[in-house]
Amino acid sequence: MIKKFILPFEITFFIFFLILIILKSCSPIEEKIDYSKIFRYNESKNITSLDPAFARNPQNIWPIQQMFNSLVQLDDSLNIKPEIAKRWEIDKSGLKYIFTLRNDVYFHSSDLFGKNRTRKVIANDFKYSFDRLKNENIGSPGIWVLNNVKKYEALNDSVFEIILKKPFPAFLSLLSMRYCSVVPHEITDFYKQDFRNHPIGTGPFKFKKWKENVKLVLRKNENYFEKDIKNNKLPYLEAISITFLPDVQTEFMLFKQGELDFMKSIDNSFKDDLLTPNGNLRNKYAENMKMLKGPILNTEYIGFNLESKSEVVKSEKIRKAINIGFDRNQLISYLRNHIGFPADRGFVPKGLSGHLIEDSITYNPIKAKKLVDEFIKTTNLNPTITLSTDPNYIDICEFIQRELQKIGIKVIINMMPTASLKQAKNNGKVEAFRASWIADYPDAENYLSLFYSKNFSPLGPNYTHYKNFTYDSLYEKSFGITELKNRISYYTKMNELIMETLPVIPIYYDQGTRFFQKNIKNIGLSPINLIHLKNVYKEN
Numbered sequence: 380m381i382k383k384f385i386l387p388f389e390i391t392f393f394i395f396f397l398i399l400i401i402l403k404s405c406s407p408i409e410e411k412i413d414y415s416k417i418f419r420y421n422e423s424k425n426i427t428s429l430d431p432a433f434a435r436n437p438q439n440i441w442p443i444q445q446m447f448n449s450l451v452q453l454d455d456s457l458n459i460k461p462e463i464a465k466r467w468e469i470d471k472s473g474l475k476y477i478f479t480l481r482n483d484v485y486f487h488s489s490d491l492f493g494k495n496r497t498r499k500v501i502a503n504d505f506k507y508s509f510d511r512l513k514n515e516n517i518g519s520p521g522i523w524v525l526n527n528v529k530k531y532e533a534l535n536d537s538v539f540e541i542i543l544k545k546p547f548p549a550f551l552s553l554l555s556m557r558y559c560s561v562v563p564h565e566i567t568d569f570y571k572q573d574f575r576n577h578p579i580g581t582g583p584f585k586f587k588k589w590k591e592n593v594k595l596v597l598r599k600n601e602n603y604f605e606k607d608i609k610n611n612k613l614p615y616l617e618a619i620s621i622t623f624l625p626d627v628q629t630e631f632m633l634f635k636q637g638e639l640d641f642m643k644s645i646d647n648s649f650k651d652d653l654l655t656p657n658g659n660l661r662n663k664y665a666e667n668m669k670m671l672k673g674p675i676l677n678t679e680y681i682g683f684n685l686e687s688k689s690e691v692v693k694s695e696k697i698r699k700a701i702n703i704g705f706d707r708n709q710l711i712s713y714l715r716n717h718i719g720f721p722a723d724r725g726f727v728p729k730g731l732s733g734h735l736i737e738d739s740i741t742y743n744p745i746k747a748k749k750l751v752d753e754f755i756k757t758t759n760l761n762p763t764i765t766l767s768t769d770p771n772y773i774d775i776c777e778f779i780q781r782e783l784q785k786i787g788i789k790v791i792i793n794m795m796p797t798a799s800l801k802q803a804k805n806n807g808k809v810e811a812f813r814a815s816w817i818a819d820y821p822d823a824e825n826y827l828s829l830f831y832s833k834n835f836s837p838l839g840p841n842y843t844h845y846k847n848f849t850y851d852s853l854y855e856k857s858f859g860i861t862e863l864k865n866r867i868s869y870y871t872k873m874n875e876l877i878m879e880t881l882p883v884i885p886i887y888y889d890q891g892t893r894f895f896q897k898n899i900k901n902i903g904l905s906p907i908n909l910i911h912l913k914n915v916y917k918e919n
C-alpha cells in the first residue's frame with residue numbers, strides 16, 4: 380500500500396488562496412498587453428534549462444519548443460514538415476542530406492547582435508549549433524542524435540549538407556528534436572553555460588523572464604516567419620505564462636477556478652472525480668472544460684532477463700502462459716478508467732507503422748494453466764518469478780500478480796526506487812521488470828532497437844539480452860530501405876517475431892489526456908507529447 384501525506388484542509392486552502400493572490404496580483408508581463416491572450420498552464424516538475432542542448436524531458440522541451448526552431452518539424456500526425464529548411468534532398472545511398480534554408484528567419488532581438496539587434500539565420504548557424512551539441516564541455520544529453528553523422532557543413536549561406544556514416548531512414552525524425560535547434564553564436568559565446576536562462580532562438584515566442592520554481596513568461600515574437608493556411612501571421616497568443624506549483628491537487632483547483640487554461644495530464648488523486656469509469660469527462664465538469672484523448676507512443680511492458688539464472692524466466696512456455704494469463708481489457712477498465720489501449724498487437728504501439736493489424740494476444744487462462752502444468756511436469760519446478768517495479772506501478776503489478784496466481788505462477792513483487800530499478804535493469808541485476816518505452820522519435824525502429832543483439836545493455840537498450848539471428852538480419856536490412864512504405868514489412872516481421880519468442884510481455888499502449896477551458900482553440904495532441912502553442916488562440 381502506498382501512503383500519501385495529505386495536508387489538513389485549512390493549510391491546503393491557505394496555500395490555494397495565497398497562490399490565487401499571487402496569480403492575480405503579479406503581472407506576468409510589465410508592459411501593456413491583452414491579458415485575454417495569455418495562455419496559462421502549470422508545470423509541476425521544475426524546468427532545469429531553457430537551452431535546447433538540454434531538451435531531454437517534457438518540462439524542458441515544452442517551453443523550448445516555443446522558442447526555438449530546427450531544420451524540420453513534426454505535426455501532430457507525426458508527418459515531417461519543413462521548418463527552417465524549406466526543402467531537402469536525400470541521395471540514393473541514403474547517406475547525403477542537402478537542406479535548402481528559408482531566407483526570412485531571424486533570431487529574437489538582443490543587444491549582443493549590435494545596432495540591428497537581430498540577424499538572419501544562415502547555414503553556418505546550424506554547423507555551429509551541431510558543433511555545440513557535440514562539445515564535451517557543454518555536456519548535452521542530446522549528443523547521441525549526431526552519433527551516426529560523419530560530416531556536416533554549410534555549402535553556402537542557404538544550403539546545409541549532412542553526410543551519415545551509414546543509412547538511417549529515421550534520421551529526419553531525429554532532426555526534428557529540439558536538441559537540433561539553431562542557436563546564435565553571439566549569444567551562446569557570451570553567456571556560455573548561463574545561456575540556460577538567457578535563451579535566444581527563432582521560435583514563435585521569445586523569452587521574457589524566468590523566476591525559477593515560481594514562473595516563466597514567454598512573449599509573442601512579432602517577426603515570426605510561419606503563417607497559417609489563410610496567410611495570417613503566427614502566433615495568435617500574446618504570451619505564455621507557466622507556473623511551477625508542485626502540488627497537482629492545487630493545480631487542479633486552479634484549473635477548476637479558471638485560473639489556468641490547460642492541464643496536461645491527470646493524477647490518480649482526482650482521476651475518479653474528473654472521469655467516469657468509462658473514461659469520459661463527468662457532466663459536472665463538461666460545461667466548462669473539454670478533454671482531448673489520443674495515442675501516445677509509449678508501450679508499458681514486462682521484460683525478462685534472458686541471461687538470468689532462473690529457469691522459470693528463461694522458459695518460453697512460461698512466458699507464453701504469462702502473455703495470455705491476464706486480462707488486459709480488465710486492467711485498462713479497472714485501473715485506468717479506460718485511459719489506454721490493451722497491448723494485444725505487438726510491442727510497437729498504436730500510431731506507428733509496424734503496429735500489427737490483427738490481435739496477436741488473446742486472453743486464455745485455460746490454455747495458460749495448461750502451459751504452466753506442462754512446465755511443472757517437465758521440470759518439477761513450481762514457477763516463481765520476482766517482478767521488480769517502482770512505486771508508481773505497484774497497482775498494475777499487483778493486478779498481474781493476482782491473475783497469474785490463478786494459473787499457477789507465483790509472482791513476488793520487488794518494489795524499488797525508480798533510479799535503482801533503472802540501474803538494476805541496465806546491469807542485468809533483476810530477473811523480470813516492469814518498464815516503459817517512450818519514443819524519442821516516431822519510427823518503429825526506436826522500439827525494435829530494444830531487441831537487436833548488438834544493443835545489449837548497459838551499452839544499449841536491449842535490457843532483456845535477446846539474441847535472434849533472423850531478427851538481427853531483418854533489423855539490419857531495414858536500414859537500407861529509405862522509403863517507409865517499403866520498410867513496413869520488415870518492421871511487421873520483427874514485431875511478429877518478438878511476439879512469438881516473448882522476451883517481453885506488452886501490457887498496454889498509453890493514451891494521452893489534455894484538459895482545457897472551453898475558450899481554448901486549436902489545442903492538439905501529439906503522440907510524442909509535444910505542444911505547438913503557435914497555433915492556439917483564446918476566444919473571448
